[in-house]
Amino acid sequence: MDADAEASEETGHGEGRDPAAPRRRTGGRSARVRAQVLAAVGELLVAGGYDGLTVDAVAERAGVHRTTVYRRWRDVGGLLADVLDAASDDTWRPPDTGSLEGDLTALNQEVYEALAGGPGLTAALIAAGFRSSEAAGALSRFWEDRHARCAVVTDRAVERGELPAASDARALLVAATAPVYHELLLLRAAPDPELPRRAAAGAAAAGRAGVYAPLTGPFPSA
Template identity: 40%
Template sequence: MSAEHPEPRPSAGPVRREGGRSARVRAAVHKAVAELLAQGGAEQLSIPVVATRAGVNPTSVYRRWGNMSRLLADVAASRLRPHDPPPDTGSLREDLLRWAEQTRATITTPDVQALLRHSVSQAATTPGPTPRMAAREQQLATILANAEQRGERTPTLNQALDYLLAPLYLRVILSLGPVDPDGTRRLVDDLLRHYAGGCTA
């Protein structure tokens, strides 16, 4: 081969494309799980049922996830982990109100409620905080740290977890009445009234 036409170098191997069929299968399976969860509990799910709804071969689902518990854990990690940065409006109360409403809107959909309840049922065999809950905790920590830097009086992280995050999740998991925007606003205002010197509006 001449210098003008160099011989092609051998390929180092197949190039794995971002997305492609693997991403489409994952999206279809996740969508199928969400739809089925919205219709009933996680206990009714099986890989063949999910595969049929997703329009994929059950073998593909078994190969990727192995069993239903791992598939549900993957869906939970995707659906429950917050994807937006924590609010930073310049006001602790407004940041907490927006955070609480975003969280409430996420965890009150039927499929997410089913995922949360399934996660609780699995907690005995996998103790410790889940990555998605750790992410929620980190969001709250960031909101409180920002407010403290601005000179606002703030509750501690543990107080925010105990009096804001925990009630939101427990009400959903245990079906303790409706979880609505007015309820989240009361949780925020009670937290600030008792632990931050009454900085409510």
């Protein structure tokens, strides 16, 4: 990761700067190149999936030389990692349907639609995570962010009395969504429109049964 990572300090110190720290030039041309390249990545990805995404194709479509892309992003994984980081500052919120099972079903529906229709962006990013450690890291950050935002789903369910207190939001969310990813991505099963609802219902039932509450008794010790 040598793109971005601009330190916010060492701007006006003048004298006491580290001689081994070159000042980045992030304005003007560099910013324009970056924007062109990231746009080209997105366009090529929706056009031809992961397999159509080569460094050469990106450079050509961005109107930039191959070497520039190699030096700044190293490989396709680095490109996707940058795209993912740049697109993660969106305003996504989990759905609020009024019930735990409804929220989880709606979440699964989003996952289902992102994965069911052919070679989509999501599948390409996940596939990239198996090739590039940079893309894998960006994916982990992306998912961590999504899980943090989804914690409110569990909180609301606890308030409604649908779940025992102190239920593990992450485990519940994984239980609900993992079957959808597993069926469509790993097992490559034929898309079943009932899958989102059924996986959500399973996770919700397990949650109601207290599987994701670490302690079922009233004594938190031991």
